[in-house]
Amino acid sequence: MRSPGFPLRYLLLAFSLLLVVCYYLSRSSDELSFATSDTSVPATDDHPIDTLISRAERDFDALITTESRTLAESAAAYRERRGRHPPPGFGDWFKFAQDNNAIIVEEFWDQIYHDLEPFWALPATQIRKDAWDFEMTINVRNHRATAGSDWFWTQIWLNLIRTIEHLLPDMDIALNAMDEPRIVVPWEDLVGYVREAQKTRHMANIGDVVTEFQNLPAATEDPQRATDPTKKNWEATRPFWNIVKRGCAPTSLVRQGETMRDFDHPPRISRHLQAPHSHKGYVSNYTLSSEICHQPDLQGLNGIFVEPLTVQSTKVLFPLFGGSKLAVNNEILLPAPVYWNEEERYTGGGDHGGPWADKTSRAIWRGVATGGRSRENTWPAFQRHRFVAMNNCTKLSLAQNWTALPANFELPDNAIVAQQEGKLGEWVSSWSDMGFTDLFCETPPQEPQPRTSCPYTSPHFEVLGGVKMQEQFAQKYLPDIDGNSFSGRYLGFLRSTSLPIKATVWREWHDSRLVAWKHFVPMDNRYNDWFGIMQYFLGYEGKTESLPAHDEEAERIARAGKDWAEKVLRKEDMQAYVLRLLLEYARISDERREHMGWVEDLLLGKSA
Ligand SMILES: *[C@@H]1O[C@H](CO)[C@@H](O)[C@H](O)[C@H]1NC(C)=O
Ligand SMILES: *[C@@H]1O[C@H](CO)[C@@H](O)[C@H](O)[C@H]1NC(C)=O
Ligand SMILES: *[C@@H]1O[C@H](CO)[C@@H](O)[C@H](O)[C@H]1NC(C)=O
Numbered sequence: 001m002r003s004p005g006f007p008l009r010y011l012l013l014a015f016s017l018l019l020v021v022c023y024y025l026s027r028s029s030d031e032l033s034f035a036t037s038d039t040s041v042p043a044t045d046d047h048p049i050d051t052l053i054s055r056a057e058r059d060f061d062a063l064i065t066t067e068s069r070t071l072a073e074s075a076a077a078y079r080e081r082r083g084r085h086p087p088p089g090f091g092d093w094f095k096f097a098q099d100n101n102a103i104i105v106e107e108f109w110d111q112i113y114h115d116l117e118p119f120w121a122l123p124a125t126q127i128r129k130d131a132w133d134f135e136m137t138i139n140v141r142n143h144r145a146t147a148g149s150d151w152f153w154t155q156i157w158l159n160l161i162r163t164i165e166h167l168l169p170d171m172d173i174a175l176n177a178m179d180e181p182r183i184v185v186p187w188e189d190l191v192g193y194v195r196e197a198q199k200t201r202h203m204a205n206i207g208d209v210v211t212e213f214q215n216l217p218a219a220t221e222d223p224q225r226a227t228d229p230t231k232k233n234w235e236a237t238r239p240f241w242n243i244v245k246r247g248c249a250p251t252s253l254v255r256q257g258e259t260m261r262d263f264d265h266p267p268r269i270s271r272h273l274q275a276p277h278s279h280k281g282y283v284s285n286y287t288l289s290s291e292i293c294h295q296p297d298l299q300g301l302n303g304i305f306v307e308p309l310t311v312q313s314t315k316v317l318f319p320l321f322g323g324s325k326l327a328v329n330n331e332i333l334l335p336a337p338v339y340w341n342e343e344e345r346y347t348g349g350g351d352h353g354g355p356w357a358d359k360t361s362r363a364i365w366r367g368v369a370t371g372g373r374s375r376e377n378t379w380p381a382f383q384r385h386r387f388v389a390m391n392n393c394t395k396l397s398l399a400q401n402w403t404a405l406p407a408n409f410e411l412p413d414n415a416i417v418a419q420q421e422g423k424l425g426e427w428v429s430s431w432s433d434m435g436f437t438d439l440f441c442e443t444p445p446q447e448p449q450p451r452t453s454c455p456y457t458s459p460h461f462e463v464l465g466g467v468k469m470q471e472q473f474a475q476k477y478l479p480d481i482d483g484n485s486f487s488g489r490y491l492g493f494l495r496s497t498s499l500p501i502k503a504t505v506w507r508e509w510h511d512s513r514l515v516a517w518k519h520f521v522p523m524d525n526r527y528n529d530w531f532g533i534m535q536y537f538l539g540y541e542g543k544t545e546s547l548p549a550h551d552e553e554a555e556r557i558a559r560a561g562k563d564w565a566e567k568v569l570r571k572e573d574m575q576a577y578v579l580r581l582l583l584e585y586a587r588i589s590d591e592r593r594e595h596m597g598w599v600e601d602l603l604l605g606k607s608a
Helices: 006-026 029-035 048-064 071-082 090-099 106-121 124-133 152-162 187-199 241-245 271-277 296-300 337-341 383-390 393-400 424-429 490-495 530-538 551-568 571-588 600-607
Strands: 137-141 144-147 171-175 320-322 360-368 432-438 475-480 499-502
Touching: 048 551, 071 090, 071 106, 071 600, 090 571, 106 187, 106 571, 124 137, 124 171, 137 152, 144 152, 152 171, 152 337, 152 571, 171 571, 337 571, 360 383, 383 393, 383 432, 393 424, 475 490, 475 530, 475 551, 490 499, 490 551, 499 530, 499 551, 530 551
Parallel strands: 171 320, 360 432, 360 475, 475 499
Antiparallel strands: 137 144, 137 171
């Protein structure tokens, strides 16, 4: 039935559309981005960060309503989301999680399925052989985990896995002992694997379901004599960008674009490339912001893409476990060893900082000039160098009064009031305390650590004294910047009473448990939103304009991040994650995998 107001509603709709169009047309030309910017965020008059914060709160509330409180609920959520029966051992997994007060939201384990899905397309015998054959492994037999290597990372992972070994079936776990991830399967191959994997996705008939894992021969014995390990053809290709490229779709900007060879100039920041993951210049889709394929300018903005410390890559998909990876990598993620180990220099030990009101309204960062192997003609492309330089008030003032153009960053575009008033350096120095503790320089003469001088970066950077984590927590704002790979202090920052501001190209085990703008503040990998973020939180008292501070918002996110980290990023949560992961992995390594599962809940239902 038609309502009488129908045509009027159309008119109103047309009118509001016109308003929206006029609004966009009136925006300055540097916001060309509107055509592609994230359309999932509604346009309002609020500060864009207010909009993003309230959306994050809504998303988070929706996420936790899906919590499973019973084994049956959890199994149902599993079948619904994964399209298969849970793996054998699922009942024990649930009991472990519940006994340890884990919050069980099926989405929290999405990373596991993202990482493992393509392996359904590989023969199980091949998976077992490649895992067993790898240079560094943890072996589980008869509920006992051992490792042939005493490399410290292996030992830390072994220590983690031992805590759940009584619940694990036999398996071999190949470990990546390098800082950087190593597998980039060409996009076309990966699409093929995922398509094959899709075909295996089904719910086996309850009566046919195999509920036990297989036993493997002793770890010293070749489990599959007749199968050869896959040839990895390790590549040490430089630039690393060419390896990254093949992980992107043929239609993507990265795959179609050029590979940069010259980094001996200030980096070129392409604002329009951040539009798809941004709302008015601020990160609105954090996951997408860490995807690389739509952002070709990142190759000149992060050391990993210029020259990683150790790079040895392969196109071959095989089950390699590691602590972090780029979105184009195909490793299987475990919680990183530094998180399990809780080293004081990364976490601040038991001290998470005092109350918010006792902190100073400042931002602090100290660290080593890592990011990869920086050289005389490449260091301007390194992220930590860029971030430290951007926070150097002398450099900012020199740039603002046209005395010296920045060597490795761009001044923000004109949305910062202090900059409009010609006081960017002054303003930044009133709240920012950043610097290197070690110049991590490649060229000889090598000094003993920390390296306090470097022929090519010394003119630009001073070496400052280190600041203990506990002392850093006396400031409200803690930017977190990638090093050679992911930043190991992130968990310590989240657990602190201060506010982490995070930019990264790295993926970690915990990504689907954290909501950007709810638990932490996301920052673009270009860092060109940094001053805007700080202006939002600190406000600005200027001659021409005054902007309000948003200290309460900052405090609220800092507290929410800390509370949440204490609920879902505990060691018990890492154990529950690894247990779920390894049960899935053991199933995928078994020829009978398509018929294996846990169906006790369905059997009960049948007999009742
Ligand atoms: C964020 O980006 C991812 C791709 O990385 C996409 O799957 C997801 O739907 C996006 N989220 C929103 C809210 O648009
Ligand atoms: C530019 O700024 C620097 C750093 O604050 C200062 O030393 C210098 O005198 C300024 N130059 C001019 C021309 O204002
Ligand atoms: C800040 O920049 C100046 C000028 O480039 C440089 O001399 C100084 O060492 C820098 N300070 C820090 C902390 O890096």
